[in-house]
Amino acid sequence: VGHGIQSAAAMGKLASATRALALVSTEPAQLLAKLDVIATADEAMRFASMALVLADLQAGVLTISLAGHPAPLVRSSSSEVLELNRARSTSLGGLPVQRTQESLNFEGTIDLVLYTDGLTERRDQHPSETIDNMREALRIGPSPANSLSDFLLSRMKAGEQGDDVALLCAKIIKGPKDFEQVFASTLRCLAPLRKKLREWTEIVGMSELEREDVILAVGEAATNAIEHGNRSDPSRHVTVAVTLQNDQLKVVVADEGQWTPPEIGNGLRGRGLGLMKASMDAVLVEPTPAGTVLTLLKRLQDPGTIADLGRTNTKVPV
Amino acid sequence: MTNEHFHEGTKSGSSQAHCKVTNGAVPLASTKTTCIGTTALVEIVGEIDRSNADFLGIAVADGATNAQRVVIDLSRVGYLDSAALSMLQTFAMRGTPTDLIAPVGGRARRLLDIAGIDLALRVFETVAEANVEG
Numbered sequence: 264v265g266h267g268i269q270s271a272a273a274m275g276k277l278a279s280a281t282r283a284l285a286l287v288s289t290e291p292a293q294l295l296a297k298l299d300v301i302a303t304a305d306e307a308m309r310f311a312s313m314a315l316v317l318a319d320l321q322a323g324v325l326t327i328s329l330a331g332h333p334a335p336l337v338r339s340s341s342s343e344v345l346e347l348n349r350a351r352s353t354s355l356g357g358l359p360v361q362r363t364q365e366s367l368n369f370e371g372t373i374d375l376v377l378y379t380d381g382l383t384e385r386r387d388q389h390p391s392e393t394i395d396n397m398r399e400a401l402r403i404g405p406s407p408a409n410s411l412s413d414f415l416l417s418r419m420k421a422g423e424q425g426d427d428v429a430l431l432c433a434k435i436i437k438g439p440k441d442f443e444q445v446f447a448s449t450l451r452c453l454a455p456l457r458k459k460l461r462e463w464t465e466i467v468g469m470s471e472l473e474r475e476d477v478i479l480a481v482g483e484a485a486t487n488a489i490e491h492g493n494r495s496d497p498s499r500h501v502t503v504a505v506t507l508q509n510d511q512l513k514v515v516v517a518d519e520g521q522w523t524p525p526e527i528g529n530g531l532r533g534r535g536l537g538l539m540k541a542s543m544d545a546v547l548v549e550p551t552p553a554g555t556v557l558t559l560l561k562r563l564q565d566p567g568t569i570a571d572l573g574r575t576n577t578k579v580p581v
Numbered sequence: 582m583t584n585e586h587f588h589e590g591t592k593s594g595s596s597q598a599h600c601k602v603t604n605g606a607v608p609l610a611s612t613k614t615t616c617i618g619t620t621a622l623v624e625i626v627g628e629i630d631r632s633n634a635d636f637l638g639i640a641v642a643d644g645a646t647n648a649q650r651v652v653i654d655l656s657r658v659g660y661l662d663s664a665a666l667s668m669l670q671t672f673a674m675r676g677t678p679t680d681l682i683a684p685v686g687g688r689a690r691r692l693l694d695i696a697g698i699d700l701a702l703r704v705f706e707t708v709a710e711a712n713v714e715g
Binding site: 450451453454457475478479482483486489490534535537538541542 | 608609628630631632660662663664666667688691692695696
């Protein structure tokens with residue numbers, strides 16, 4: 264959109280419009296078409312450029328739609344680099360165009376790189392040449408997202424051309440986003456539950472300390488559900504469901520019995536809840552007619568890997 | 582491991598007057614007791630949860646029958662929970678002076694710190710630091 268306070272204000276408006284529209288749009292091209300209407304009506308937002316990427320982690324599909332914005336790059340787990348440039352189109356609110364989108368199926372873990380043209384525009388070089396340099400840099404760059412962005416900025420000599428640069432590197436991991444296990448009420452089920460949870464917490468990219476804390480809390484909650492909820496009756500079941508939305512981890516452990524939480528610190532039985540509270544941010548116990556539902560919440564600290572990937576990402580360059 | 586049943590540790594030679602050298606296995610974990618003078622050094626390796634904590638408590642007590650000091654080494658315990666803490670405290674309250682080995686940064690140390698057990702029992706970094714000599 265340009266520089267200065269007017270542009271910053273326009274970006275703010277565009278960002279909130281995008282966020283609102285993302286809730287009611289299922290396809291990036293459809294969302295861009297709605298933004299065209301808004302940008303046409305507001306002079307300040309007109310001709311803003313945008314790259315819109317939707318990541319479906321369960322299916323392993325990226326969907327991209329571009330409005331006057333450099334095409335994102337993707338690096339596969341075998342270091343193959345692709346430029347997602349098939350859904351290029353004009354800036355927002357400009358000449359009327361039919362918005363299109365491109366889809367990419369992926370396996371395993373990929374790196375997605377979004378950048379503004381400040382990174383690749385050179386007075387003395389053809390754009391295709393600088394993009395080739397960028398692709399090569401991405402092919403050989405390091406794996407962690409934060410190291411990768413530092414590497415790309417230094418390889419591309421960011422800032423030397425005087426234009427400002429926005430760069431976003433995200434690691435995107437295909438796989439089941441949610442964890443669910445249903446098991447019979449015997450203590451023998453605890454170790455296999457921990458093993459599966461250990462695998463899942465690694466896939467979603469949690470730090471070692473967070474993983475161990477979550478495994479402890481879930482272990483305690485499951486032990487409670489088996490012994491106090493279901494009274495060790497193997498015909499009754501315990502359900503453990505873990506979901507991750509942005510950086511918020513939520514664990515729900517449900518049993519088929521009735522128990523009341525003891526006061527923290529009272530006797531041996533209270534200690535499990537104490538450990539859950541110490542290793543999570545919040546612990547809620549809710550008796551329902553079907554059984555007791557225990558909810559554990561934790562905000563994850565490590566933002567480098569997956570924190571932003573569960574939702575429709577919109578990157579609005581200035 | 583999960584199908585192994587608890588069995589009592591094997592007795593050592595009669596030269597050990599004050600405690601028994603034992604090797605025991607319970608589901609998920611094993612214990613090994615070494616006697617150094619009148620001290621029983623019990624190493625637990627594996628995971629401790631509600632399913633095996635009671636068995637492990639018996640195995641620890643069995644090795645430490647006549648010891649005057651018991652040092653429980655948790656350095657190689659990869660998982661432990663409130664049941665493990667209860668077992669350790671119950672054992673320590675039987676009367677034999679009991680110390681723990683749990684290096685900083687390890688899983689056991691973190692849990693001992695959360696539960697405040699490091700305030701009630703001495704916790705050492707290594708076997709050497711625990712000064713396990715007659």
